[in-house]
Amino acid sequence: MSDTGSGAQPHAAATRPHDSAVTDAFGLLGDGTRLAVLLAIWEAHDPADEDNSLSFSEIFERVDYDDPGNLRYHLGKLEGQFIERAPEHDGYALRVPAQKLVRDIVAGVGDHDERLEPTPIDQRCPFCGAGTKVSYREGILFWACHECDGMTPGRDFASFDPPGPLAAVSFDPAGLDEWTAEELRAALAVRGRRRTREQFEGLCPTCSGQVDARFDWCDDHDPDGCHACGLRWRVGARFRCRTCENYGGASPRRLALFHPAVVSFYDDHGVSTRFRADEYERAKAVYDLVLDHEVELVAEDPVRVAVTARHDGDAIRVTFDEDVQFVDATRG
Incomplete structure (x- = not known):
């Protein structure tokens, strides 16, 4: 049914989360005060400004803490891994890992409660001509037809949520309020194109690991409802990250x-x-x-x-x- 591809399976990276440096880093953030410190410094962050530091007194005021000595203890724990001293400005600045962490928090990563109920858009289903809708749940932005099987003919689309999937991509919830329903459809296409291009060029968009690629195809394909593969297209490209095993697919036509x-x-x-x-x-x-x-x-x-x-x-x-x-x- 398909080409099996290269088959490289380096799983050594799977042990990384258990390394002491990684577990220690996550352990540092187990206290809410330390996250509050990172967010306080972030509020003063200006990418165009050379000085992105915050003095101890400013942090103490922004965090609204009642024990200066204990706050210094928390700063000491964060120093080196997430923050660094800026002696020339007599303050503390975020290191790159902390900036990435705070951006994830601002983007809503980990917030699985955000939802967008299926919302009609002005784009017809390319397969049945019915209206289509965009929706959002559990960090995924969907474009779907609720009248046919979409990209999965031959499968029981009633079991899909949403039914009749046409496209889906991971999407941070902070962006939901920035766009109309139609713009979300375009944003989905932009995000999907960017992620697919990175995978196509051998780079995992999730962890920056190496990506293997291959083609799969159906030997007995029926595009109107294939019970052999269940998919709309006979031939598809498949991408898989060697490190985090992030998986993706795309039609060669795209x-x-x-x-x-x-x-x-x-x-x-x-x-x-x-x-x-x-x-x-x-x-x-x-x-x-x-x-x-x-x-x-x-x-x-x-x-x-x-x-x-x-x-x-x-x-x-x-x-x-x-x-x-x-x-x-x-x-x-």
Whole structure:
């Protein structure tokens, strides 16, 4: 049914969370006062300012603590791992790990209570023509059709939540209030494109580990409701991080847009493949382009997968190898 890929399984990183340095770092944050200290320094943080430190008295006032000696004890515990002394400014500044931690807190990472109930948007399902909706739960932003099986024909879509999935991507809850429902659909596309590109280029977007890639395909595929694989497309790229085992997938029709020759092909026809998170109509147009790409499993040994894009009587064909890397681009 598929190419099995490289099979590299270095699990040594799985022991890292048990290393004393890592457990000690998490242990340091077990006291609420220490988190309050990091947040207090963060409030004074200005990326454009050379001095991002906060004096002891300012921290004491912002944290609203009643014991200066005990606060110094907490600062001493944080120093080195999360904060550093800034003698020239007579204060304390956040180290990079602490900045990342506070950004995660501000973004709402770990908050699984935020929800967005299914909200209709002005985009029809590409498979049945029904209206589609965006929703959010447990840190995932969904785009789905509630009238058909979406990207999973052949599976019991009634068991999916939401049903009829079309796309999904991890999304920090702090961003939910920043966008309209349509903009969330575009933001989903931007986030998904960025994460897929990093995986395609061998970098895990979650832990910065190395990513292995391969193609899977269905030998007996029925695009209208495949009970063999349950998926809409016969051929799919699969990505897996060697370190954190983060897993992802993408259709090669979408990966074709990562080749500069394909971008130039569309540019030559006055069609842009670029869009921002606040450009909903552009995001829809690019999605429609991708849907029209033709995918062919050219060979199984060695694996070759080709994608053809057409516009105004012109065409370009790009070919991938078994490691989901471009090996050829032919126009005409």
